[in-house]
Amino acid sequence: MFSKACEYGIRASTYIALKSLEGTRVSLKEIAEKIDSPVAFTAKVLQQLSKNHIVDSVKGASGGFQITKANINQIKLAQIVFAIDGNNVYEGCGLGLKKCNANEPCPVHDKFVQIRSDLKNMLENTSLYDMTIGLEEGLTALRR
Amino acid sequence: MFSKACEYGIRASTYIALKSLEGTRVSLKEIAEKIDSPVAFTAKVLQQLSKNHIVDSVKGASGGFQITKANINQIKLAQIVFAIDGNNVYEGCGLGLKKCNANEPCPVHDKFVQIRSDLKNMLENTSLYDMTIGLEEGLTALRR
DNA sequence: TATAAATAGGACAATTTTATCCTATTTAAT
DNA sequence: ATTAAATAGGATAAAATTGTCCTATTTATA
Numbered sequence: 001m002f003s004k005a006c007e008y009g010i011r012a013s014t015y016i017a018l019k020s021l022e023g024t025r026v027s028l029k030e031i032a033e034k035i036d037s038p039v040a041f042t043a044k045v046l047q048q049l050s051k052n053h054i055v056d057s058v059k060g061a062s063g064g065f066q067i068t069k070a071n072i073n074q075i076k077l078a079q080i081v082f083a084i085d086g087n088n089v090y091e092g093c094g095l096g097l098k099k100c101n102a103n104e105p106c107p108v109h110d111k112f113v114q115i116r117s118d119l120k121n122m123l124e125n126t127s128l129y130d131m132t133i134g135l136e137e138g139l140t141a142l143r144r
Numbered sequence: 145m146f147s148k149a150c151e152y153g154i155r156a157s158t159y160i161a162l163k164s165l166e167g168t169r170v171s172l173k174e175i176a177e178k179i180d181s182p183v184a185f186t187a188k189v190l191q192q193l194s195k196n197h198i199v200d201s202v203k204g205a206s207g208g209f210q211i212t213k214a215n216i217n218q219i220k221l222a223q224i225v226f227a228i229d230g231n232n233v234y235e236g237c238g239l240g241l242k243k244c245n246a247n248e249p250c251p252v253h254d255k256f257v258q259i260r261s262d263l264k265n266m267l268e269n270t271s272l273y274d275m276t277i278g279l280e281e282g283l284t285a286l287r288r
Numbered sequence: 289t290a291t292a293a294a295t296a297g298g299a300c301a302a303t304t305t306t307a308t309c310c311t312a313t314t315t316a317a318t
Numbered sequence: 319a320t321t322a323a324a325t326a327g328g329a330t331a332a333a334a335t336t337g338t339c340c341t342a343t344t345t346a347t348a
Binding site: 077087092095097104105119131132133142 | 145146148151152158200237239241242243248249252253254264276279283288
């Protein structure tokens, strides 16, 4: 559904949000450990998220990544997915046709529209804060 | 959502079904033209579909691909997707975790379960015959 | 001011997916 | 029998994605 890069991006952002709520900034190394992702590759993903103002990066000693409390509440999964995978998750024909729309639909256009719409709604209505609920109590996890 | 191979596979099967309903067998060359796909790559996909008894292949002069009328009605998109992409379309964690299930869920487990379930239902309830409806009258298309 | 810890980013490598090419085999038709 | 048209399948190439390595830059702290 999503690229690996996007999966790492969502997990990383969620972990950063969790720690930011506790008031601590986290390093790339810690993030990669906690979400079980390749360090250098995760760095690239975080660069992209930083450029898209989804996470804040602080350089230098005692630097790291963080997300403001306002953003933890405001940023939705949809923004992260868009920043990394673009919009072909929502758009883009299920059968790979370039010109597939209501006027010139593929045979499953309407059915895919429905499912993609549900996915889009879910991503647009799930904030980073929502993602962190359950993590503290171990009800949900970001690795394994 | 699906791999390119799978997209070609669905489009090819649908075209073969359409022509089989008209009583004619179709060649790889014609299929690739009509669904706008790379010929040799489509050949590999069709080999796989043939091995999975989704399409019938006939070798030799005046050979080609066809699907029995019984199969046009019985074969569902889900079988084609499974034959090519396996079951990671339905299973597989949305965030890429290996051990993600109701007991040890990722933060969006339940939401993804719902969407994947809708997708699965759709694929399991759409037959090749359903796919061909609308193609004759030009209401739907397999290329462009 | 020197040092150590951290992100940024360029270059490269490995892997997977997608695509092509060529030869073998099968089969209808001449 | 020969030929031509078709699929089967192995080998290879190209492209995209994923992953690694190294150096530059930034910055807090001793």
